[in-house]
Amino acid sequence: MASALARGWGDPVLVYDAYRPRAEALVAELGGEVAESNGELAREADVVLLAHKPAGLERVAATLGGEAKGVISILGGVPLAALRAAYGATPVVRMIPSVPVEVRRGVTCHARDGEADAALEAQAIELFERVGLVVSVDEDQMDIATGLMSCAPAYVALVAEAQVDAGVRAGMPADVASELVAANIGGTAALLQARNMDTLAVRRAVTSPGGSTARGLAALEHGGVRAAFDDALQAVLAR
Secondary structure, eight states: OHHHHHHHHOOOEEEOOSSHHHHHHHHHHHOEEEOSSHHHHHHHOSSEEEOSOGGGHHHHHHHHTTOOSOEEEOOTTOOHHHHHHHHTTSOEEEEEEOGGGGGTOEEEEEEOOTTSOHHHHHHHHHHHHTTEEEEEEOGGGHHHHIIIIISHHHHHHHHHHHHHHHHHHHTOOHHHHHHHHHHHHHHHHHHHHHTTTOHHHHHHHHOOTTSHHHHHHHHHHHTTHHHHHHHHHHHHHHO
8 A cells, every 4th residue: 555655646755664675666666765764764754654564553653763753544443542552742643545546546534533733634634635535534434434445446356357257258358358347447436426426326327127237237136246245344344
């Protein structure tokens, strides 16, 4: 996710990674500098973006040594209370993005915070608006938001893959099926946004009584597509 954000912003980076070749590759791609330690990064950066594994919260906070001027966290499942406990007096903001930020079409959920540093919060929102839509939600809704939008690109990719595979089984070349499916997903998303997410109207516009789409939808319902997505969200929330 850190690489996707960096590519979306397109700016030179100041980055530290425990696996140095990964940091060097990102700097080679975008320009910038590899920091020698988290402490050096904290001293030189205006704000630190946390993009490590959630389990490393306390360890990374300790290596930053209280020198960070501000912290923006994109750590999944790490609430504001845990961030504040780890970073003490250092201002923190919690954001959860989706990977299409890489092409500036992402969605980022911002956790509303009555105790936030106003300047850092405004900076974070402006930064993420450069790579897509930012939606502010209550902290207790952030896990649901993660299940709906941060995980969603993988779900959409799986649905696209399944459609392409079905086309291949029916006799269409994979490259042609892929082009059709990808373009149609993007177009349908734009149509739903233009129609204020009136999903029923879009479905009815495509579905003739007794026609092909009606039969296809019935097959998807029979296959449990709604239950599958609900199960996926519940699995994320249980995690």
